[in-house]
Amino acid sequence: MKHYAIIVAGGSGKRMQSNVCKQFLILNHLPILMHTINAFYHTIYKPEIILVLGVDSQGYWADLCKEYNFEVPHQIISGGEQRFHSVRNGLLAIKDEGIVAIHDAVRPLVSKQLIERMYEQAAENGNAVPYVKTSDSLRQIYNNTSKIVNREQYVMIQTPQTFITDQLRKAYQQNYKQMFTDDASVVENAGFRINLVEGERNNLKITYPEDLRIASFLLEN
Template sequence: MKLAVIIPAAGSSTRFDGGDKLAADLGGRPLLLRTVEVFTRREEVEQIIVAGPPDGLEAFKDRYGAGLGFHGVTLVEGGRVDRWETVRNALAAVSDDCTHIAVHDAARPLVSDQMLDRIFMAAEKLDAVIPALAMSSTLKELDPESSTDAGEGEDLVVDTILGGAGRMDVPATPVLGTVDRKRYAMAQTPQVFFKSILLAAYQSVELDGATDDAQVVERSGGIVHVVEGDSTNIKITTKDDLQLAKALLGLVDSRRPKDPLFG
């Protein structure tokens, strides 16, 4: 396997409550570089491509360029709206020598080598492989079209109990039923594909609405297989996630062979 790793990093961090989450300190280094370093340790990886924001690419280079350059990362311009646009731009930079492509969320810096071993071993034989976690909670199917607000409408029972002035505006959504959680899993990244499979999928299907690359392959008729993910492989979206990542960092690092450059 000769692997090209694409890391989409063109997002706006809108849910991070101010600031660039990829620049957040995680164990003494920016979160983005932590994510990149996950793959610099792997002998399967031939190329790492980071796709940055198109409207702030120069500032992105100023902030991360030295660290990315040290690791030999290829930096390209990402998309403006959707994640798939960013991945599509990065696909054009994949080396001809690579046999496989992995796409990995920039905000998932805590990938364990054990999980990578599982994914890469399966990807040697299967067209498309993603890590995922089994669902442990009971899952309810909702009816979003019938959502209500307890502070609106003519709910006489609530009016009687609470009185109009005392009611709370609490959105509520009806439950349609309970689904079999064994049929569902929470997808993670990195998602790994034979290069020809992913390239063909991006060229042949409608991309609007696709939320991950496995979905693009699914739309093309491809079969995606799941291997066991890792509960520490969290995606950092909020500052609370960052605090959890800091707590988990020591656990994840303790599983890895020591890197002579970083200890």
């Protein structure tokens, strides 16, 4: 069975307070996106890597690949208006049956073990979506007030979210809805049950400047 990885790299640098898209920021001497692609390339599955990138960023990425002698094989597909459309564009590049992991470009600390576990669980159950429990108290905000909720009933969802191609193709035939915040929500809305698998706390999504500092520390240690 073939294995694929769709790396979604459409983020901007607004919340990072940077003019450079956050996936291109340097993390321990290498652009974040290169760390992310390397993580998948160095698994036992050696997936075919599909990088979904905005048209305006493709030239800059090509320059970075030359500058850093980055030669990991990957196919570049142009992104869409929303993450939903970007993933669909990436999926259209996959012609064969197999298992597809969809991952945020700005989660560079994803481990080899987690990636391989997601592929294995998806092969067994049709899909695999990683999660971590929250250690913080949660409150629900409504009508200018709030109330405490039971944090044991909530989890935080990560990527790589991994699916057999049949599920993804059926799910992404739907029209875009605002409720589609990740791939699991798209697949679930198509009628499939989502299989949650424990993720990793170090698999953080780099969104704010302090995230970059934390990621640097984790890589060094």
